[in-house]
Amino acid sequence: MKTITVSLYAALALMLWSAMVIAATSDPEQLMRETTERILAKLDASPALRDDRPGLIGLIEKEVFPLVDFPRASRLILGRHWPKAGEEQQGRFVEEIKKLLACTYSTAFANYRDQKVEFEKPRWSEDRSDVEIRTSITQAGSPPIPVSYRLRNSDNQWKLYDLTVEGISLVANYRATFAQQLERQDLDALIADLGQRSAKDCKTEG
Secondary structure (H helix, E strand, O other): OOOOOHHHHHHHHHHHHOOOOEEOOOOHHHHHHHHHHHHHHHHHHOHHHHHOHHHHHHHHHHHOHHHEOHHHHHHHHHHHHOOOOOHHHHHHHHHHHHHHHHHHHHHHHHHOOOOEEEEOOOEEOOOOOEEEEEEEEEEOOEEEEEEEEEEEEEOOEEEEEEEEEOOEEHHHHHHHHHHHHHOOOOHHHHHHHHHHHHHHHOOOOO
16 A cells, blocks of 8 residues: 655645644635745744754644644544544544654654745635645655645634645545554554554654
8 A cells, every 4th residue: 555654744744834724714825825934934044943853843733733623634534433432532542643743744844955835726615614725845856746735614714634645645544554453453552552653753852
């Protein structure tokens, strides 16, 4: 099965930063452009931040997490297994997904170097409650990487719940991977494995 690798996140993670909470009456493309420029300026002004893993994770938790619909993304990732989980299990799964993404995106930011972002025309759902922001991320000497972001209007705000890289959905990729694991182990074991994975791959000491 084709998977989204960590190396690709080095090219696309910048755009996750720009998945800001957007007022329902606003132009998501314009606001994402403005946010992208602002984040680029922060990275350029503080290059040492790329080597500060705790600092990167803290920044992601503060600036990005409030803008992502983690419960919706987690429900989509677990699919048919979500309704079978207890409320406490669901809560723990959401928290482990947050840790996993914080680790992944902090690694990507540590490797970010001069990627450029081009926007295409957004695709709206018929009732305009859901929008796909399509972009192309380029770097000298490499072919463009198509990346799209799915945001949904919730309580008069737009929140990110999925992204797709080269036609592969992050939610669908995790759902397939975790479904295979859940054939061999129960949800509690999967949650424990996610915690161990984050602790191993994303140490924050010193």
